[in-house]
Amino acid sequence: MTFEKKSIAGFMHRGITEENTYFFLNDFTSILVSGEDTNGAFCVLHCNGKKDGGPPLHVHELEDETFYVLEGEITFFIGDHTVLAKAGDYVFAPRGIPHTFKVCSEETQFIVTAYPSGFDKFVKELSEPFYKGFKKPEGPPSADKIQKLIEVSKKYKISYPNN
Numbered sequence: 001m002t003f004e005k006k007s008i009a010g011f012m013h014r015g016i017t018e019e020n021t022y023f024f025l026n027d028f029t030s031i032l033v034s035g036e037d038t039n040g041a042f043c044v045l046h047c048n049g050k051k052d053g054g055p056p057l058h059v060h061e062l063e064d065e066t067f068y069v070l071e072g073e074i075t076f077f078i079g080d081h082t083v084l085a086k087a088g089d090y091v092f093a094p095r096g097i098p099h100t101f102k103v104c105s106e107e108t109q110f111i112v113t114a115y116p117s118g119f120d121k122f123v124k125e126l127s128e129p130f131y132k133g134f135k136k137p138e139g140p141p142s143a144d145k146i147q148k149l150i151e152v153s154k155k156y157k158i159s160y161p162n163n
Helices: 119-126 143-155
Strands: 021-024 027-033 043-050 064-071 073-078 081-086 090-093 099-103 107-115 127-129
Touching: 021 119, 027 119, 043 119, 064 073, 064 081, 073 090, 073 107, 081 090, 107 119, 119 127, 119 143
Parallel strands: none
Antiparallel strands: 021 027, 021 127, 027 043, 043 107, 064 090, 064 107, 073 081, 073 099
């Protein structure tokens, strides 16, 4: 195995700010590192979730995802595997494998890294930018938002096996 001597990105130090935070589907997500920062190699997002939250079963054709749980508990369903991940646990979801998750605790925080990047653009395209005084919409996403999710997903090669 050979390694390139040149890094894919320069030094970074990032935190959660109003400028990098978005309301994505049903909670807040902060894009800590974008594909623009890494020449498309990866992106890193800080996500929040509430009890019983989680995406529909889906498949990423283009990227692998990793999840690192900071707070709370999340049950991951990846292919034939089911795992309860707690704070400090790491989970890898390979591209091409159907997966989803469900938040088990009242609240959770976790880090998602996608290799290569692209998921960051997907999130931005489907989100509302955060601003001071932002009020979360009540209830589940509307039918229009679900339809937009399906349409935008096609662009990013994300599919939903149960639809």
